[in-house]
Amino acid sequence: MTPTEIIFMLAGTCTVMFFGVKLLGLVMMLALKLYYPLSVSFFTSLGKWAVVTGGSDGIGRAYAQELSKHGMNVIIISRNQEKLERAARNIELSTGAKVKVITADFTKDDMYGHIMKSLEDLDIGILVNNVGILPSQVPCRLLETADLEKMCRIVLPGMQERGRGVILNVSSGIAKIPCPMYTLYAASKVFVERFSQCLQADYKSKGIIIQTVAPFGVSTSMTGHQRPDMVTFTAEEFVKSSLKYLRAGDQTYGSLTHAILGWMVQAIPTWVLQSEVFQYHFKKYVTERMEK
Numbered sequence: 001m002t003p004t005e006i007i008f009m010l011a012g013t014c015t016v017m018f019f020g021v022k023l024l025g026l027v028m029m030l031a032l033k034l035y036y037p038l039s040v041s042f043f044t045s046l047g048k049w050a051v052v053t054g055g056s057d058g059i060g061r062a063y064a065q066e067l068s069k070h071g072m073n074v075i076i077i078s079r080n081q082e083k084l085e086r087a088a089r090n091i092e093l094s095t096g097a098k099v100k101v102i103t104a105d106f107t108k109d110d111m112y113g114h115i116m117k118s119l120e121d122l123d124i125g126i127l128v129n130n131v132g133i134l135p136s137q138v139p140c141r142l143l144e145t146a147d148l149e150k151m152c153r154i155v156l157p158g159m160q161e162r163g164r165g166v167i168l169n170v171s172s173g174i175a176k177i178p179c180p181m182y183t184l185y186a187a188s189k190v191f192v193e194r195f196s197q198c199l200q201a202d203y204k205s206k207g208i209i210i211q212t213v214a215p216f217g218v219s220t221s222m223t224g225h226q227r228p229d230m231v232t233f234t235a236e237e238f239v240k241s242s243l244k245y246l247r248a249g250d251q252t253y254g255s256l257t258h259a260i261l262g263w264m265v266q267a268i269p270t271w272v273l274q275s276e277v278f279q280y281h282f283k284k285y286v287t288e289r290m291e292k
């Protein structure tokens with residue numbers, strides 16, 4: 001065999017192995033009951049309460065609703081008292097679960113004492129770190145944006161003592177690529193993913209699941225309530241799907257569709273993403289979608 005043939009053969013083998021592993025991941029996501037089974041009592045076995053930051057709207061509200069359907073009482077935290085109470089009433093009426101609300105602004109450092117006091121002595125089984133701030137819906141360069149983690153520290157000691165618990169950190173699909181024009185947002189989500197991965201390594205042996213969920217499009221106020229379509233989910237659809245993947249490792253897209261999308265965007269060469277042409281059309285596409 002000539003050296004050129006050996007190089008081609010090695011390159012071919014590596015490519016087949018790379019895509020084979022990806023394909024296996026997709027197959028496992030399809031057969032989730034087989035590979036990632038959750039018992040009916042899984043959620044309630046973790047504890048009585050679930051805490052959801054940003055739980056008054058969008059994806060957070062959907063997590064609160066879905067977890068209460070699984071028998072958990074929920075505590076939702078966000079800034080607007082009226083929105084919180086409305087969400088709490090809806091959840092209580094539709095599921096019969098108990099709902100507590102905490103008003104807090106996560107951009108302020110002085111509110112963790114207040115949260116800690118409100119959560120004291122509660123049997124917290126799940127924390128969903130969902131609050132995220134997208135500085136501008138339309139993609140824009142860093143200098144065009146306005147300025148802008150301690151929840152784990154509050155709930156982890158109790159989980160560690162009880163030897164059970166789940167922490168879900170909501171990231172974003174755009175953390176998977178160098179995403180220009182959402183620079184701060186995408187970079188902060190990469191932080192969330194690394195933070196979560198390291199925390200999982202620290203606490204896995206204590207029986208605590210720590211996972212990042214990285215959706216692409218979900219129709220909420222953050223994304224201008226885009227019309228749901230093949231790749232854009234409603235918050236409820238997304239959350240329902242993502243909770244099924246709790247045992248699927250420390251990172252998940254939360255749905256098969258977004259996993260495939262993630263695979264596709266990661267195949268785009270970085271030079272394309274960084275080109276002016278791409279940035280121009282990306283901004284134009286999102287702006288037109290928002291206007292619709």
Ligand SMILES: NC(=O)c1ccc[n+]([C@@H]2O[C@H](COP(=O)([O-])OP(=O)(O)OC[C@H]3O[C@@H](n4cnc5c(N)ncnc54)[C@H](OP(=O)(O)O)[C@@H]3O)[C@@H](O)[C@H]2O)c1
Nearest residue numbers: 054056057058059078079080105106132172218220221222
């Ligand atoms: N929607 C998507 O397509 C998408 C895609 C990928 C990732 N994500 C991620 O999913 C998470 C939820 O997004 P979403 O689309 O559901 O957003 P959303 O509909 O705008 O809801 C945001 C929630 O967070 C609360 N909130 C916002 N800023 C806050 C602050 N400073 N302090 C306390 N609470 C605050 C809001 O209530 P108040 O305004 O009353 O405080 C609301 O309950 C975020 O981390 C986002 O990055 C979303």
